[in-house]
Amino acid sequence: MATSLEAVPAIRRKLEYVVEAIDIKKYYKMGKIIVKALDGISFNVKRGEYVSIMGPSGSGKTTLFNMIGGLDKPTSGKVYIEGVDIAMLDAYELAWLRANTIGYIFQTFNLIPVLTALENVMLPMIFVGTPYDQAIEKAKKLLEMVGLGKFIHHKPGELSGGQQQRVAAARALANDPALILADEPTGNLDLQTGLHLINLLKKINTEKKVTVVTATHDLKMVDVSDRIIWIRDGRIEKIELRREIKAEAGEEV
Amino acid sequence: MAEEKKEKTVLPFNEALYMVVRSIKQRFGRILIVIIAITASIAYMVSLDLLSPILASSIPKEGVGIYTFLLDVTAFIVAATGTMNSLLIMIAERYHEIGTMKSFGARDIHIFELLVLETIILTIIGGFLGYIIGLGIGYGLGGTGDPGYLFGKAMLIAVIIGFISSSYPAYQAARMSPVEALRYEV
Numbered sequence: 146m147a148t149s150l151e152a153v154p155a156i157r158r159k160l161e162y163v164v165e166a167i168d169i170k171k172y173y174k175m176g177k178i179i180v181k182a183l184d185g186i187s188f189n190v191k192r193g194e195y196v197s198i199m200g201p202s203g204s205g206k207t208t209l210f211n212m213i214g215g216l217d218k219p220t221s222g223k224v225y226i227e228g229v230d231i232a233m234l235d236a237y238e239l240a241w242l243r244a245n246t247i248g249y250i251f252q253t254f255n256l257i258p259v260l261t262a263l264e265n266v267m268l269p270m271i272f273v274g275t276p277y278d279q280a281i282e283k284a285k286k287l288l289e290m291v292g293l294g295k296f297i298h299h300k301p302g303e304l305s306g307g308q309q310q311r312v313a314a315a316r317a318l319a320n321d322p323a324l325i326l327a328d329e330p331t332g333n334l335d336l337q338t339g340l341h342l343i344n345l346l347k348k349i350n351t352e353k354k355v356t357v358v359t360a361t362h363d364l365k366m367v368d369v370s371d372r373i374i375w376i377r378d379g380r381i382e383k384i385e386l387r388r389e390i391k392a393e394a395g396e397e398v
Numbered sequence: 399m400a401e402e403k404k405e406k407t408v409l410p411f412n413e414a415l416y417m418v419v420r421s422i423k424q425r426f427g428r429i430l431i432v433i434i435a436i437t438a439s440i441a442y443m444v445s446l447d448l449l450s451p452i453l454a455s456s457i458p459k460e461g462v463g464i465y466t467f468l469l470d471v472t473a474f475i476v477a478a479t480g481t482m483n484s485l486l487i488m489i490a491e492r493y494h495e496i497g498t499m500k501s502f503g504a505r506d507i508h509i510f511e512l513l514v515l516e517t518i519i520l521t522i523i524g525g526f527l528g529y530i531i532g533l534g535i536g537y538g539l540g541g542t543g544d545p546g547y548l549f550g551k552a553m554l555i556a557v558i559i560g561f562i563s564s565s566y567p568a569y570q571a572a573r574m575s576p577v578e579a580l581r582y583e584v
């Protein structure tokens with residue numbers, strides 16, 4: 146029997162932070178060469194914050210996304226999600242964390258192709274044992290919220306990229322996560338559709354009070370982010386608040 | 399609240415079955431090859447079972463049992479290896495999907511269940527078709543035997559083949575970390 150996360154106070158930390166990353170390193174061995182995808186990254190994300198991780202291709206954004214999402218393990222360093230050291234979790238607890246605490250959005254949408262939009266959104270709820278009727282109701286509401294009320298019975302293949310990504314956003318919200326993690330959510334969308342999605346993420350952030358962390362090189366994301374963490378070669382280059390960037394650009398705050 | 403009791407992610411059987419049936423329906427073209435492999439082998443087995451008394455008329459009576467058994471073993475091996483081969487490809491094509499499910503709470507066992515269940519349904523379909531075809535051929539050529547017994551045997555072997563041939567590819571896919579599975583380019 147897996148122990149409840151609540152039952153392990155020893156590994157709980159300050160709950161003002163949804164994410165705490167402490168000196169994360171991720172090294173890959175490629176034959177004789179060691180690739181330092183992440184080389185000592187530390188930062189915190191406060192509850193309700195919208196944080197963007199920006200950096201050029203190959204800077205380590207996806208690797209970092211995987212570490213703070215509990216999808217992969219760092220070579221060294223610690224990741225706390227909601228105060229829980231995720232390295233301490235067993236397979237059951239990790240699956241529970243992925244299902245409940247984090248909602249993921251991927252660049253390639255990653256919807257299950259044989260399931261309808263509605264069923265895709267229901268899937269994370271099924272995994273946590275939500276009764277069927279309740280799951281349907283909630284999935285419908287979420288799809289309406291992302292503007293897809295008319296497309297609930299469409300399969301991913303019958304939806305545009307922008308629509309698929311909105312289904313993915315609804316799915317990410319299925320179990321009321323504390324944190325939405327999005328890796329290049331606009332990477333496969335055109336400018337206008339991308340803007341739509343960014344606004345949707347912002348709306349989720351402000352209205353549903355969900356913390357959002359995106360890894361992206363889409364500069365459109367700057368406008369909605371509270372903070373931008375710039376990384377390069379696996380290290381933090383600088384952390385900027387949006388006001389600072391706006392000030393630099395000579396805009397009104 | 400029953401929160402403490404619900405800390406394990408689950409995949410109820412009816413949900414798994416629903417997903418599997420949807421998957422089979424929609425990927426029928428690609429999946430047909432698995433069914434054909436089983437159909438052919440079971441047809442081969444059933445027809446030879448019916449015909450073995452005739453085919454083995456030149457060998458001593460005690461030999462007939464052994465002869466039939468050896469034919470069954472061949473049919474079994476052909477079906478199992480053929481099915482596993484198609485499954486390795488079919489499952490590799492779904493790594494992305496598997497990674498996605500895992501990132502939304504699916505555990506290894508759920509992935510394993512889904513893949514094995516899907517295969518067993520396919521081999522049951524193939525086993526049934528093979529049984530009908532094998533019966534037609536066997537009786538058509540003047541063979542004799544108990545159709546009820548052969549039905550049971552055909553279905554049992556189909557299920558066993560489904561389980562054995564899917565276990566390894568499903569196990570491999572199930573234990574991948576979400577990142578490994580998601581990284582996989584098809």
Ligand SMILES: Nc1ncnc2c1ncn2[C@@H]1O[C@H](COP(=O)(O)OP(=O)(O)OP(=O)(O)O)[C@@H](O)[C@H]1O
Nearest residue numbers: 173180181182200201202203204205206207208209
């Ligand atoms: N599994 C792996 N094995 C070896 N090297 C890897 C692996 N994953 C990532 N890397 C390397 O780590 C570095 C960071 O990769 P990552 O995918 O995190 O970059 P990124 O910032 O997301 O880039 P992009 O904007 O192109 O998506 C790269 O040099 C990459 O080649």
Ligand SMILES: [Mg+2]
Nearest residue numbers: 206207208329
């Ligand atoms: Mg990336």
